[in-house]
Amino acid sequence: MSKVILVATEKPFAKAAVDRMKEVVAKNPDFELKLLENYTDKQEFLDAVKDVDGLIIRSDKATREVLEAADNLKVVVRGGAGYDNIDCEAATEKGICVMNTPGQNSNAVSELVFGMMLNLVRHQYVGKPGTELRGKSIGIHAYGNAGKCVARLGKGFGMDVYAHDPYVDRSIMENDGVKPVDSREELYAICDFISLHIPGNDETVNSINFELLSKMKEGAALINTARKEVIDEEGLKKMFSERPDFCYGSDLTPDCKDEICTTCGDRSFFTAKKMGAQTAEANINAGVAAVTQIINFFEKGDETFRVNKKA
Numbered sequence: 338m339s340k341v342i343l344v345a346t347e348k349p350f351a352k353a354a355v356d357r358m359k360e361v362v363a364k365n366p367d368f369e370l371k372l373l374e375n376y377t378d379k380q381e382f383l384d385a386v387k388d389v390d391g392l393i394i395r396s397d398k399a400t401r402e403v404l405e406a407a408d409n410l411k412v413v414v415r416g417g418a419g420y421d422n423i424d425c426e427a428a429t430e431k432g433i434c435v436m437n438t439p440g441q442n443s444n445a446v447s448e449l450v451f452g453m454m455l456n457l458v459r460h461q462y463v464g465k466p467g468t469e470l471r472g473k474s475i476g477i478h479a480y481g482n483a484g485k486c487v488a489r490l491g492k493g494f495g496m497d498v499y500a501h502d503p504y505v506d507r508s509i510m511e512n513d514g515v516k517p518v519d520s521r522e523e524l525y526a527i528c529d530f531i532s533l534h535i536p537g538n539d540e541t542v543n544s545i546n547f548e549l550l551s552k553m554k555e556g557a558a559l560i561n562t563a564r565k566e567v568i569d570e571e572g573l574k575k576m577f578s579e580r581p582d583f584c585y586g587s588d589l590t591p592d593c594k595d596e597i598c599t600t601c602g603d604r605s606f607f608t609a610k611k612m613g614a615q616t617a618e619a620n621i622n623a624g625v626a627a628v629t630q631i632i633n634f635f636e637k638g639d640e641t642f643r644v645n646k647k648a
């Protein structure tokens with residue numbers, strides 16, 4: 338009997354990506370692809386996972402309840418980088434392998450960083466004179482795949498590129514022509530733009546607080562294409578009220594968006610929904626990688642991108 342791979346996406350992959358995923362699976366008669374797209378009710382997800390062997394998701398929440406409802410599930414692949422939406426502990430307990438597809442959507446995310454920066458420095462194109470990115474400094478907070486792409490694009494814009502990441506060796510940054518900075522505080526103090534690329538976890542939740550933000554240079558802007566939860570919203574609101582020069586562009590709508598927009602509309606920019614990875618290219622990369630990883634997991638026992646512990 339063929340193994341069933343379910344793609345469950347509240348925010349679906351682009352059609353071109355789904356077509357390519359279907360092509361990959363069609364070449365292998367041992368696998369079958371099922372789609373649950375645009376679902377709005379958790380129960381639909383719970384019903385759909387019941388008999389599947391592999392699961393591909395995006396920011397969809399693979400909670401303990403979902404994993405426990407999936408009687409045959411052996412592998413979950415997050416088509417993307419962050420896996421904070423998956424209960425990895427529950428997966429380990431159930432013997433399920435969790436993987437991500439690192440790097441597959443990084444270029445898309447980093448291009449959006451520059452889109453948001455331009456939006457802010459050109460005052461959202463309302464006709465007011467703005468400023469340029471060339472000659473300004475950008476501080477990359479966490480130097481993973483997306484951070485590296487931001488560095489590459491930053492250099493293309495003629496910016497001075499700095500990065501802080503306690504988990505990455507300085508020489509990796511230096512080889513990319515990026516200046517390593519030892520502390521977050523220093524990074525925030527010296528750069529005209531800060532681009533967040535930290536993951537969402539217990540260590541980072543609410544970690545971008547007023548104490549840190551208040552170190553930012555006069556007129557500096559924070560760009561968040563990482564996670565909503567890493568921002569301490571009380572601190573964000575305080576920053577907007579105490580620092581009339583501060584700008585914020587985010588791909589993750591904060592709960593306090595309306596409050597910020599009423600008073601500081603032109604200093605903030607928010608996408609309509611999370612758009613960082615939402616390009617045809619990124620969707621094809623992540624979707625094809627996800628489906629290939631699942632096939633390789635079953636056929637070769639390949640767990641290269643495993644992110645959860647083994648039981």
Ligand code: 3PG
Nearest residue numbers: 395396417418419611614
């Ligand atoms: C990621 O972690 O890869 C990004 O946040 C993209 O998320 P999305 O696939 O839900 O848009």
